[in-house]
Amino acid sequence: MKEFEESISMNCSVCGNDQFSIIDDRISDLKDASDETKIKCSDCGNVTTKEQLIEDNSYKINANIEDFKEDIAKQVIKDIRKFLK
Numbered sequence: 001m002k003e004f005e006e007s008i009s010m011n012c013s014v015c016g017n018d019q020f021s022i023i024d025d026r027i028s029d030l031k032d033a034s035d036e037t038k039i040k041c042s043d044c045g046n047v048t049t050k051e052q053l054i055e056d057n058s059y060k061i062n063a064n065i066e067d068f069k070e071d072i073a074k075q076v077i078k079d080i081r082k083f084l085k
Contacts, residue, residue: 008064013056017043020053 009018019042020030027033035051054061 008057008061010053010057010060012041012044012046013048013053014046015041015044017041019043023047 010020011018012020020039021042022028022030022033023038023040024033027037030037030039030050033050035049035054037050038047039050039053040047048056
């Protein structure tokens with residue numbers, strides 16, 4: 001089955017920028033960081049946590065989940081049809 005690997009762009013709740021830096025130099029990848037990890041907007045300098053950033057962008061995440069569900073369902077149907085031919 002086709003892999004669905006898209007990223008959802010997170011935006012700063014203050015200025016809308018989508019570029020952030022991790023304040024703790026020991027952490028190299030935000031995906032692996034704990035929810036308490038502090039991040040800083042590269043534009044306005046707003047400091048927040050990974051958890052708060054996700055919460056602030058939950059409306060975008062939820063909208064994308066619905067899109068992924070539709071795409072996955074379409075792909076499954078397509079694969080089943082191909083298999084049954």
